[in-house]
Amino acid sequence: MVSSLTTHVGTERKVITELPGPKSQELHERRKAAVSAGLTVGFPVYIDRAEGAILVDVDGNQLLDMGSGIAVTGIGHAAPALVDAVSRQVASFTHTCFMVTPYESYVEVCEALSELTPGDHAKTSALFNSGAEAIENAVKIARLATGKSAVIVFEHAYHGRTNLTMALTAKNMPYKDRFGPFAPEVYRVPMSYPFRDGLSGPDAAARAIKIIETDIGVHNVAALLIEPIQGEGGFVVPADGFLPALSKWTTDNGVVFIADEIQSGFGRTGDWFAVNHEGVIPDIVTTAKGLAGGMPLAGVTGRAELMNAVHEGGLGGTYGGNPVAAVAALATIQTLKEQNLLERAKELGEIMLASLHSLAKDVAIIGDVRGRGAMIAMELVQPGTKTPNAAAAKAVVNYCQQHGVIALICGTDGNVIRLLPPLIISDDQLADGLAVVGAGVRSVR
Ligand code: PLZ
Numbered sequence: 001m002v003s004s005l006t007t008h009v010g011t012e013r014k015v016i017t018e019l020p021g022p023k024s025q026e027l028h029e030r031r032k033a034a035v036s037a038g039l040t041v042g043f044p045v046y047i048d049r050a051e052g053a054i055l056v057d058v059d060g061n062q063l064l065d066m067g068s069g070i071a072v073t074g075i076g077h078a079a080p081a082l083v084d085a086v087s088r089q090v091a092s093f094t095h096t097c098f099m100v101t102p103y104e105s106y107v108e109v110c111e112a113l114s115e116l117t118p119g120d121h122a123k124t125s126a127l128f129n130s131g132a133e134a135i136e137n138a139v140k141i142a143r144l145a146t147g148k149s150a151v152i153v154f155e156h157a158y159h160g161r162t163n164l165t166m167a168l169t170a171k172n173m174p175y176k177d178r179f180g181p182f183a184p185e186v187y188r189v190p191m192s193y194p195f196r197d198g199l200s201g202p203d204a205a206a207r208a209i210k211i212i213e214t215d216i217g218v219h220n221v222a223a224l225l226i227e228p229i230q231g232e233g234g235f236v237v238p239a240d241g242f243l244p245a246l247s248k249w250t251t252d253n254g255v256v257f258i259a260d261e262i263q264s265g266f267g268r269t270g271d272w273f274a275v276n277h278e279g280v281i282p283d284i285v286t287t288a289k290g291l292a293g294g295m296p297l298a299g300v301t302g303r304a305e306l307m308n309a310v311h312e313g314g315l316g317g318t319y320g321g322n323p324v325a326a327v328a329a330l331a332t333i334q335t336l337k338e339q340n341l342l343e344r345a346k347e348l349g350e351i352m353l354a355s356l357h358s359l360a361k362d363v364a365i366i367g368d369v370r371g372r373g374a375m376i377a378m379e380l381v382q383p384g385t386k387t388p389n390a391a392a393a394k395a396v397v398n399y400c401q402q403h404g405v406i407a408l409i410c411g412t413d414g415n416v417i418r419l420l421p422p423l424i425i426s427d428d429q430l431a432d433g434l435a436v437v438g439a440g441v442r443s444v445r
Contacts, residue, residue: 009051009078013432014062015404020045021059040174042408043401050077053425055406066400066421066433067408071231071263071375074290074345075335076424082293085331089324096323098127099316105326112333113301116272119281122304127297127321131262131288132160134298135225137315138284139164141300142223142256145309150216152224152255154191154208156233156412159225159260168225170233171412187216191230192238195368195379196386201241209249223256223284228274231263234411235377235418237370240278247280256306258284262298263375266290267336267423270346270373277372293335295328297321341423345373348430352376352419355434363441365392377418378441379411388413392444399440405433 020028020043028044045057053076055063068074075082089105098106110125117123128134139151151168153159159168161175167182169175176182189211190197192204199207212221228243230236250257259282264274268290275282284302291297296319300307336342349372356378360366367381380389380396393415400407410416419437421430 009049009054009056010062011052011054011426011429012062013054013064013404013429013436016061017059019043019061019402019404021057021061023058027058043406045401052076052078053422053429061404063404063406064429064433064436065406066419066437067406068290068420068422069294070289070408071268071420072289073294074267074374074423075293075332075339075341076422077294079293079331079335079424081331081335081338082328085327086295086324089327092323094322094324095319097318098321103323103326105323105330106321109297109299109321109326109329110301112330113285113287113299116333117282117285117287117301118273118276121281123301124304124307125299125301126307126315127299127326128317129296129298129319129322129325130160131260131286131298132162132165133317133320134262134286134288134300135159135168135258135260136162136164138258138286138300138302139168139223139225141302141306141310141315142258142284144314145306146222146254146256148220148222149185150220150222151186152208152212152216152221153186153188154226154230155188156191156193156230156236157188157225157227158230158232159227187212191233191236192242193236194239195370199239201239201243202245204239205242205245205249208246218253218255221253221255223258224250225258225260227260227262227264228278228280229264229269229372229375232410234379234413234416235371235375237372243275243278243280247282250283256283256302258282258286260286262286262288266332267342267345268373268375268420269371270342270349272342274372274375291332292325292329293332295322295325297325297329336423339424342373345423348421348423348425349373349376351427351430352434355438359438359441365389365444366441371418374421374423375418377410377416380415380417388415390414393417395444396437396440399443400436403436403440405436407433407437 364383
């Protein structure tokens with residue numbers, strides 16, 4: 001079925017069949033015969049078209065999207081500037097391979113990344129297709145530039161599903177189980193997790209640094225890789241001062257500080273990057289997801305002396321920085337700026353935090369409410385304890401799904417509900433979504 005580009009989608013959530021509806025159920029049967037069982041089935045409602053914050057399924061149900069395809073469609077579905085830029089680019093040329101014959105949009109995206117990422121030092125970038133690929137390349141570059149091999153990662157970290165990034169990712173099930181052997185020279189240290197460790201940022205950093213210096217040896221360390229706000233690991237916001245202390249330690253010790261801003265970047269937290277909230281200037285920043293509004297694109301942006309240490313031909317890939325994805329990124333950045341969506345992300349955060357905090361006052365299963373901007377979560381626990389309550393998280397998300405709201409679970413223990421609405425969501429839509437989430441929480445307490 002081909003959807004017309006001009007099909008108008010309503011702005012309201014509307015459930016008109018059981019969910020999944022009959023056509024979705026039919027598609028799901030076909031899927032079972034054709035698609036590997038290894039892929040997660042989040043909610044088997046098959047999407048036909050989407051606009052703004054609304055997804056329309058094949059049965060005509062209108063779902064409110066509070067997940068943005070895992071923090072991707074920040075500027076909303078079918079954002080006009082993106083549709084226009086992509087359509088024109090598709091009709092013009094879809095591919096040459098930047099390494100064979102280059103084109104301007106790739107250069108423009110790299111210029112924008114230099115401008116938007118923190119710090120006014122000289123920077124260059126390389127573009128790739130996925131977050132995992134960006135992380136792999138950031139590690140390659142750090143190793144080559146420093147001549148060292150060890151990479152420091154954190155508890156609860158998520159960096160991807162390729163072989164190296166599986167090693168960098170913390171959680172075994174479902175990401176790593178029986179997929180080894182894994183890449184060597186990856187060392188995991190404790191994260192700052194205020195709800196669970198109660199440590200100040202500087203104390204949590206000192207704990208991590210002590211382990212690095214004692215167990216690994218600073219002269220072996222090429223890079224420290226961290227999500228400034230952890231995504232899949234549970235929207236863990238480190239205590240104030242944790243990131244600055246780590247950043248200072250890397251600078252003092254010739255270690256490359258790599259900020260994985262793949263989930264937290266591009267306006268999501270109310271600034272271009274989550275590290276900006278603490279004034280941290282990473283040596284390398286990895287981006288993907290929100291960068292190109294749904295087209296596959298990822299970036300590695302770093303200090304020119306690191307990025308340019310690589311020999312010609314050392315970085316690349318057939319599709320990296322594909323022209324259709326590149327113009328999508330330019331349209332995304334333009335839209336974020338023109339519609340003042342960073343400010344909007346802050347407002348959305350205030351609304352969501354206020355709503356979840358007030359819910360937490362009379363619901364005992366909410367152990368913690370946290371996040372920044374439009375990246376907000378609640379951690380569910382057994383009442384009166386900090387014991388993770390994954391069953392409750394699942395029940396709440398199921399409730400939301402049945403009522404036409406897409407909310408996502410994260411957390412090492414599967415007990416965190418995250419809200420990642422598109423930044424263009426309206427006040428009414430957000431209030432509607434939060435009401436459903438609230439009713440969901442109340443229904444399972
Ligand atoms: N780094 C911080 O959040 C992707 C994973 C979905 P890719 N997170 C969503 C899943 O279950 O596969 C992610 C991330 C951070 C890296 C990645 C990896 O990005 O584009 O999925 O490779």
